[in-house]
Amino acid sequence: MSCIVLQLGQCGNQVGQRVFDTLIEDNLTHLNPSKLSIENRLSINDYVRHSLDRFFIQHENKLTARALAIDTELKVIDQLMNEKSQSKRHWSYEKKCVIEGRLGSGNNWACGYRNGSLAEENILNSLRWQLENSDRVDAILPILSLAGGTGSGLGAYVVECIRDELPRSFLLTTIVVPYTSGEVVVQNYNSLLTLSHLYHSADALLVFENDILQQYAKKLVSCSGLDRPTNIHDMNNILTRHLCSFLQPISNKNASICEINYLLESLLPNSFYKLLTLRCVPQLSDQALDFSTYKWSSLIKNLSQMYINNSYLDEGLNWSLKPHQTRTKSVANLFLARSYDKDDIDQDLKQYFNHSTLYSSYTPSSDYYSVFNYRDKSYLNYEKYISLISNCQTPVSALDRIVSKSWQLFGQKAYLHHYLKYDVDEQAFLNGFVQIEQVIKSYKDL
Known part of the structure; x- marks a missing residue:
């Protein structure tokens, strides 16, 4: 494929x-590579x-x-x-x-x-x-x-x-x-x-x-x-x-x-x-990789707190926030774990991501998240690496900002003539506003 x-x-x-x-x-x-089994x-x-x-x-x-x-x-x-x-x-x-x-x-x-x-x-x-x-x-x-x-x-x-x-x-x-x-x-x-x-x-x-x-x-x-x-x-x-x-x-x-x-x-x-959206840990510079080691439990805990804080970064987090205080909700999550070790991560994921408050009320508990692994090869130079792909509310703030600033320009009819030259009229903008405002509302209602 x-x-x-x-x-x-x-x-x-x-x-x-x-x-x-x-x-x-x-x-x-x-x-x-010298330690790899057949x-x-x-x-x-x-x-x-x-x-x-x-x-x-x-x-x-x-x-x-x-x-x-x-x-x-x-x-x-x-x-x-x-x-x-x-x-x-x-x-x-x-x-x-x-x-x-x-x-x-x-x-x-x-x-x-x-x-x-x-x-x-x-x-x-x-x-x-x-x-x-x-x-x-x-x-x-x-x-x-x-x-x-x-x-x-x-x-x-x-x-x-x-x-x-x-x-x-x-x-x-x-x-x-x-x-x-x-x-x-x-x-x-x-x-x-x-x-x-x-x-x-x-x-x-x-x-x-x-x-x-x-x-x-x-x-x-x-x-x-x-x-x-x-x-x-x-x-x-x-x-x-x-x-x-x-x-x-x-x-x-x-x-x-x-x-x-x-x-x-x-x-x-x-x-x-x-x-x-895509969140990944660990977040290390190349120079720090040789001097760092991680357990799956600590990586998943960091990822959980990033999610609850609605943050892409693992620093500046409010660690006092609990799952019921989450700042984002998901339709579903997907975890991809890459490493040479065979350690089980299911219990850690269940501990940190199996909370109903993290998800839409429409999502059944059996569909909260899916997990996939590759345990015979590391990713790049990382001993362990885990990615969280979420269908969640996080991008809504960026869309909200785009719509708000577009309305400010559109209300003054600013720069519209540049688009009219190529047959994109005011109705095309209005259709765009309707479409994206509906997307924003749907995600906020999760």
Whole structure:
């Protein structure tokens, strides 16, 4: 089963490249290889084979990413395809699947959406090439930012096209929410329109926020002892480390590798609730890994307190909060545990996450959470690593902020003429407000 990544716009292409680098890095990383048993080695070989089959086309010892790289400007695409850059990697992009423009989208969702219609034929031809080189597709994974014009506008158009072209394929879209303080003046308009379109066409939206990623990056840079400011590479590394912890192979209780859409079934019991978040522990700098050791019980306790505090970070938590005082509720949770040890984590999860107050009143206790493990290989350089994917209320505050700031601009009819040039009128905005306000209300009512 294969997964095809759609890298859309500057953010999507930068993150997408780092995703493939991280997948390869994880496949090559084995803690204490001299101590591995024969069973471990066989299982690791199986893990690597599944990972490579899922994300790469393999031919004559060459790895080609199962990806489409799409942008309306040359800068990022040129960096991706630069010979010097490609020579440093263990993999490459297929030139047929790299689609670039020259005019950009001017941070305008409407312009990006129009550019999507102009590039539709080329994009679908590239997608068909990828499909022809896949035995079967498990999921399609668009990656985009909500702020600019290409990732948001063209991205929304492309996801809609793929939904029409492949109505039965699972579309898991990774979205990056812009800084609260603002990257572009119309970012909230762009975000509103993108969210309203994606909510119709995607099966799930995995939400990352730039504000949180920067806080996380500052923490890791500070802990590493480096005297420098954080940068976009630090943030992309954190995002892709989290994302790949979900994308890499994981097993069910029968030790069979699970497909991505199978993992997500338990998280999406209702098609209207499709906002997902990802929390991971431990949260350590690379320099601290060699000097740290953890028990599953302490990791799960930290994860529980992060959840109750409605926080993505494991610092600055209010440890006095109890489950009945939780600041977020879930439709469902999914845990992925990765390590060499075989220790059971079910009791710890039951102790910390089997509380009715953490979940919607509609969720039966048997569906509170699901657990999957891979216990024959660590993740990257982490002795133990656990990821919590939640369908919960956490992203609602970001959506609330986007809607509120969009209304402020819309009430003054500010910047609407930029969108009217491309036939996106006031009614399109009003439809977006209705859609996202309904999403916010539904999650708040959990």
